[in-house]
Amino acid sequence: MYRLFFLVHVFSLTLLLSGYVSARGTGDLGIVIERATGGVQVIETSTNSSLGRIEGLGDLSHASAVYSRDEQFAYVFGRDGGLSKIDIINKKLVKRIMQSGNSIGGAISQDGRLVAVSNYKPGGVKIFDSKTLALVADIPARYGNDDLLSKVIGLVDAPGQKFIFSLWDAGEIWVADLSDANKPQIKKFKNIGKNPYDALITPDGRYYIAGLFGEDGMAMLDLWNLDKGVKRILDGYGKGEQKLPVYKMPHLEGWAIAGNFAFVPAVGRHEVLVINTQDWSESGRIKVHGQPVFVMARPDGRNVWVNFAVPNNDKLQVIDTQSLAIIKTLTPGKGVLHMEFEPRGGQVWASVRDEDRLAVFNTDTFEQLVTLEAKKPSGIFFTSRAHRTGL
Amino acid sequence: MKKMFFVVSLLTMQTAAPIAFAEVGTARQNELLYFVKHDCGSCHGMTLKGGLGPALLPQTLSTQPESYLVNTILEGRKNTAMPPWKSMLSFDDATWIAKQLQQGLIQDTQIAESNKSAGKP
Numbered sequence: 001m002y003r004l005f006f007l008v009h010v011f012s013l014t015l016l017l018s019g020y021v022s023a024r025g026t027g028d029l030g031i032v033i034e035r036a037t038g039g040v041q042v043i044e045t046s047t048n049s050s051l052g053r054i055e056g057l058g059d060l061s062h063a064s065a066v067y068s069r070d071e072q073f074a075y076v077f078g079r080d081g082g083l084s085k086i087d088i089i090n091k092k093l094v095k096r097i098m099q100s101g102n103s104i105g106g107a108i109s110q111d112g113r114l115v116a117v118s119n120y121k122p123g124g125v126k127i128f129d130s131k132t133l134a135l136v137a138d139i140p141a142r143y144g145n146d147d148l149l150s151k152v153i154g155l156v157d158a159p160g161q162k163f164i165f166s167l168w169d170a171g172e173i174w175v176a177d178l179s180d181a182n183k184p185q186i187k188k189f190k191n192i193g194k195n196p197y198d199a200l201i202t203p204d205g206r207y208y209i210a211g212l213f214g215e216d217g218m219a220m221l222d223l224w225n226l227d228k229g230v231k232r233i234l235d236g237y238g239k240g241e242q243k244l245p246v247y248k249m250p251h252l253e254g255w256a257i258a259g260n261f262a263f264v265p266a267v268g269r270h271e272v273l274v275i276n277t278q279d280w281s282e283s284g285r286i287k288v289h290g291q292p293v294f295v296m297a298r299p300d301g302r303n304v305w306v307n308f309a310v311p312n313n314d315k316l317q318v319i320d321t322q323s324l325a326i327i328k329t330l331t332p333g334k335g336v337l338h339m340e341f342e343p344r345g346g347q348v349w350a351s352v353r354d355e356d357r358l359a360v361f362n363t364d365t366f367e368q369l370v371t372l373e374a375k376k377p378s379g380i381f382f383t384s385r386a387h388r389t390g391l
Numbered sequence: 392m393k394k395m396f397f398v399v400s401l402l403t404m405q406t407a408a409p410i411a412f413a414e415v416g417t418a419r420q421n422e423l424l425y426f427v428k429h430d431c432g433s434c435h436g437m438t439l440k441g442g443l444g445p446a447l448l449p450q451t452l453s454t455q456p457e458s459y460l461v462n463t464i465l466e467g468r469k470n471t472a473m474p475p476w477k478s479m480l481s482f483d484d485a486t487w488i489a490k491q492l493q494q495g496l497i498q499d500t501q502i503a504e505s506n507k508s509a510g511k512p
Contacts, residue, residue: 035437061429061437079436102441120442151443168443195472197443213472245467245474248433249443310430311479335429353429376429 026071029088029383030340032351032358033076035060036376040076042088043349045342045382048360048370052091058082064105064379067386068130069112074381075130077106077117085133088383095133099126107157110389114178116155116163123149125165127178137184143170154199154210154252156390158223166196166210166219173199173210173221173230192219192230197267200252201390202277209233211252213267220280233280234264234273243268244291248309251294255341255391258301258321265292265306272306274324284324289315294338297321298363299345307336307350316350318366328366332359337377343384351377415487423484427497434472439497443472449495460489 029051031040039055057063059080066075073094076084081100086093102121108114108130115130124140141150150167158164161178173192177185194214201208201223208221216238220231250265257263261283262275272292274284290312297304304319313336318328335353341363342348350359351374358372358380385391415423428437434444445451452460464485467475476485491497 059436059438059440061432062442079442080438080440102436104442153443197472214470245476245478246472247430247474247476247479249472354425 024089026089026383029071030349031065031074031076031086031088031381032349032374032377033060033063033065033379033381034375035063035353035378038078039375040065040074040086041374041377042091043358043372045347045349048347048372050372054086054088054091054093056093057084057086057096060378062104062378065381066106066108066115066391067381067383068108069386071383071386073130075106075108075115077103079103081119081121083115083117083128083133085130097128097133099128099135104151104153105155107155107163107390109157109163109178110159110161114161114181116157118152118155118165120151123151123167123169125152125155125163125176127163127181127184136181137178139174139176139184139186141167141170141174143167143172154196156199156201156208158201158208159205159389162223164199164201164208164221164223166192166199168195168197171196171214173208173219175221175223175226187226189221189230193217193232197249198252200256202257202262203255203389205389209252209262209264211250211264211267213246213249216267218264231280234275234282237266237273237282237285238269241269244270246291246309247311248291248293250292250309253294253296253391255297255299255388256295256304258297258304261321263295263297263304263319263321265295272304272319286319286324286326288317288319288326289329296339296341298348299341299343303327303363305339305341305348307339313337330361330366332361332368333357338379340380340382342382349380351380353377415483419484420487423480423488424491424497426479427488427491439492447492449493452489453493453495455493457486457489457493460492461485464488 028046030043038057041053042051058078061079063078074086081103083099084096100119103119106117116127127137141152143150150169152165155165163176166173173189175187193212196210197213199210210219217235218233220233246268264273266273272286276283290308292306295306306317314334316330317326320327333352333355337351337353339350348361358374360369435447436442439447465477467473
């Protein structure tokens, strides 16, 4: 019997060493952008620890990432136009290309085969093969008399091999169908409002909503009924009120939908707006500590967590989605830039940039469980995003 | 980090010696440097090469009047995403920042720091 055990043991060891068996799964892994050093830290949420770093990814100010569907690879979109494919198990850079002069974010297609990047300069979207990072399609964001290029923001994936994005300068929403990757079919929606700054797609992949910087309101597209066009929601939510200076552009993310409510940052106000998703009307406003940047629902939708623009970026506030009251104000430290919930919502990770660390909180007790060293951390991205539309 | 301090102190020396202007102490200069890189950087890029906001490189800024830059920093630009920063920055702060941007000193500091972290000379 002993001998048998021994043999099995040797056998598995051989398998491991020869690379047939992966040493670990990746479902509890994530990456944290370390903007100053141009790298990411690979972290693990089962014991809340750091597994190492992958560096040499360029200028990662305002960087974001998406995952391959096997959760082994992450695609990191850098500010300098770099697109990096990294292997988070073996902690190495697989491939890096410079695909534009200045980029803002990206998305991965429904089938996982295409990675799209939205660019400021030259304005447009480029689409790459997720395996090789070879260019598949180039979609310049031409507007006006087709002689101008717009900066592109709010790029998301949508069901049916689609990518949807908005044109900051042009005030347009484009739906690109990549069913035939070499021949993208593009449907343009014009005059959607002034300066869309970011967008979200609802977790079911049905509604695409762009926030407007130049007007008080949001532009919504029902992807199940494209022929109905873009509808304006929350029109004039700040009418007659003095807008505050906006020190940082807010972000919109699909997971700010909780139950029948969507929670979004009000631009230039110390408020979170509550939208009834049955009819997309405004159903409330919540006064908060500063200008909201990220407004994120815990995965079960019971609470919404909010961080803020400078100079109020040392705090996090938690909203109860039943009473719409603020139930907790935390002070993790200066420069709370981003937070990410574990997939089942028990813990949330926050990056505290100015203190060079990550803080992990229990989302029920609000107790800080652990703090990890990180070099000017910004975005945090867990592998569970691989299986969510719009992330 | 040492190199960063070295560059910062070089920068301080350069500005403190020949040009007599706004009184911005060394500690405040370090704060401002950090502020420009990370907070201005969220729109203009951490290396100031531009983003949603335009690039803030000496090639374009050095030809513009300093008072125009100071005014833009403090009062913002109407009908753009540039907000007024006067609630966080004084006139002296803004003047110091404008001078550094025009001379490209802030950018040099960043390059020195990022090279260091990338292990380059």
